[in-house]
Amino acid sequence: xxxxxxxxxxxxxxxxxxxxxxxxxxxxxxxxxxxxxxxxxxxxxxxxxxxxxxxxxxxxxxxxxxxxxxxxxxxxxxxxxxxxxxxxxxxxxxxxxxxxxxxxxxxxxxxxxxxxxxxxxxxxxxxxxxxxxxxxxxxxxxxxxxxxxxxxxxxxxxxxxxxxxxxxxxxxxxxxxxxxxxxxxxxxxxxxxxxxxxxxxxxxxxxxxxxxxxxxxxxxxxxxxxxxxxxxxxxxxxxxxxxxxx
Numbered sequence: 001x002x003x004x005x006x007x008x009x010x011x012x013x014x015x016x017x018x019x020x021x022x023x024x025x026x027x028x029x030x031x032x033x034x035x036x037x038x039x040x041x042x043x044x045x046x047x048x049x050x051x052x053x054x055x056x057x058x059x060x061x062x063x064x065x066x067x068x069x070x071x072x073x074x075x076x077x078x079x080x081x082x083x084x085x086x087x088x089x090x091x092x093x094x095x096x097x098x099x100x101x102x103x104x105x106x107x108x109x110x111x112x113x114x115x116x117x118x119x120x121x122x123x124x125x126x127x128x129x130x131x132x133x134x135x136x137x138x139x140x141x142x143x144x145x146x147x148x149x150x151x152x153x154x155x156x157x158x159x160x161x162x163x164x165x166x167x168x169x170x171x172x173x174x175x176x177x178x179x180x181x182x183x184x185x186x187x188x189x190x191x192x193x194x195x196x197x198x199x200x201x202x203x204x205x206x207x208x209x210x211x212x213x214x215x216x217x218x219x220x221x222x223x224x225x226x227x228x229x230x231x232x233x234x235x236x237x238x239x240x241x242x243x244x245x246x
Contacts, residue, residue, distance in 0.1 A: 001026050001107050004040065004069065006051035008032045012075075012095075016050075019099035026107055034061060041066035048073065048106050052095065057088055073106060078173065090151070091144070094173045105167060123147055126227055130202070131190035138186025141168050141179050142220070149224040161217040180216065187219050202226055 005016050005028055013030045020028035029046070031037050034056060037049075048071040055061065062068070071090045078094070093102045123146045124134075132139050145164045168179040191213035202222065214222070 001048065002044075002046045003028050003048045003050060003103070003106060004037065004046040005030045006032075006034065006037050006049065006053055006056060007075075009052065012052065012099075015099040016103065019103050022100060023103065023107065026103065028103075038064055038066055041068065045069075047071065050075065050093075050102070050106065062088055071106070073102075075102075091147070091171050093170060097170050101170060105170065122227055122230075123150070126223060127190075130223070131193045132186050133189060133193075136182070136186045136189065137174075138182035138184075138189075141172055141174075141182050142186055142223075144168050144171050145183065145220055146224055146227065149220060150228060161220065164220065183216050183220075187216065188213050 003020075003026065005013065007013055007016075007030065016028060017030065020026055029040065031040060034053065037051075037056065038061075042065075045067045046069045049056070049069045050073045052075040054074060054076075057072070057074070072088055073090055074092045075095045076092045093105070123143050127139060127142055127146075128134065132142060145168050148164060148167050162176075165176045165179050168174075168183075169176045172179065174182075213219075
């Protein structure tokens with residue numbers, strides 16, 4: 001995988017170069033300013049762009065006729081609210097994350113065209129329809145988790161939910177336990193305030209008999225299935241073959 005890093009910080013550049021050396025199939029190119037990035041992208045192709053300068057997302061910059069990577073990531077000092085994430089941006093990583101962890105997450109995204117531009121709106125719309133309040137932290141964490149799951153070429157197994165929590169933790173700047181609890185709360189609230197007939201139609205056998213609402217993992221992966229099939233214009237019978245694991 002070929003990653004282009006935009007940073008004028010020596011320590012950041014050094015940390016990412018050292019981390020990239022640990023990956024045999026990863027090539028990292030480090031540039032100091034946007035002009036160098038544009039010149040490089042005019043000549044070469046990259047799978048991902050990682051930048052600590054938000055100006056790289058400015059419309060005038062993005063309209064330049066260069067080979068923009070399918071994936072664009074931003075290093076930020078604090079989490080950005082989901083509603084404020086530009087369509088051209090795939091995900092944000094907190095600047096104080098370990099470079100090796102960030103590169104590992106980026107490398108986990110497959111090459112090729114993504115549904116990045118429409119996924120944010122689709123996920124947000126689904127969660128609101130399902131009754132998840134936008135005001136809850138869990139809403140933002142669910143958006144991040146679902147966008148990760150939907151970005152994969154090969155469906156994640158329901159047992160990989162811990163990896164999803166870890167990604168939410170990195171991008172939102174909270175612990176894994178906080179992310180898991182906030183998602184749990186958001187799902188429980190949705191189950192209490194939304195149309196239960198709709199939720200039962202969507203999640204079917206994922207409903208837990210002891211408290212009604214599906215587990216975090218069941219909600220995430222069934223929701224991702226629904227969003228993906230709806231986007232592809234396919235029907236989906238959620239009453240059958242639903243996953244029921246944690």
